[in-house]
Amino acid sequence: MFKSNLQNFCQSKSWLLPKYSTTKEGYDHCPLFKASVIVNGATYNTPYFSKSSKDAQNLVAELALEHLTEWRMFG
Secondary structure, three states, X not given: OHHHHHHHHHHHOOOXXXXXXXXXXXXXXXXXXXXXXXXXXXXXXXXXXXXXXXXXXXXXXXXXXXXXXXXXXXX
């Protein structure tokens, strides 16, 4: 859900679309994931591991969107 909201936010600003990357750690039977997203030249990272790459990307999109909309309110 937050990934599409972040994409819509970027499109409303005429920015390039967000670029995600995910890293996997742990054992094959119990992997853990972290994600990063680049938005308008800024990189955002997940602060902790998630159980799926989808969850990690959704979390990092949420964090980026919170930061960008907060910055916009006060910037």
